[in-house]
Amino acid sequence: MSTVTDVPNVINGQVDTLANQTSTVDFIEELRLRTWARKNYAISSERSANWHPVILDEMTRIDREQA
Numbered sequence: 001m002s003t004v005t006d007v008p009n010v011i012n013g014q015v016d017t018l019a020n021q022t023s024t025v026d027f028i029e030e031l032r033l034r035t036w037a038r039k040n041y042a043i044s045s046e047r048s049a050n051w052h053p054v055i056l057d058e059m060t061r062i063d064r065e066q067a
Helices: 027-039 053-066
Strands: 002-011 014-025
Touching: 014 027, 027 053
Parallel strands: none
Antiparallel strands: 002 014
């Protein structure tokens, strides 16, 4: 498990950033975040720096896959 800040809450396809809160991401939550990132892929210029690091990491992986 890793401790992260600015954790988005993924519920019914909606992402809400919970700024200034710390949360632990377990394996299942990480899979949910990565799945959300794949379903809602955005090009790098359209990504928010406030998005969860797992989401940003997965979208970066997608960028590399497409290169």
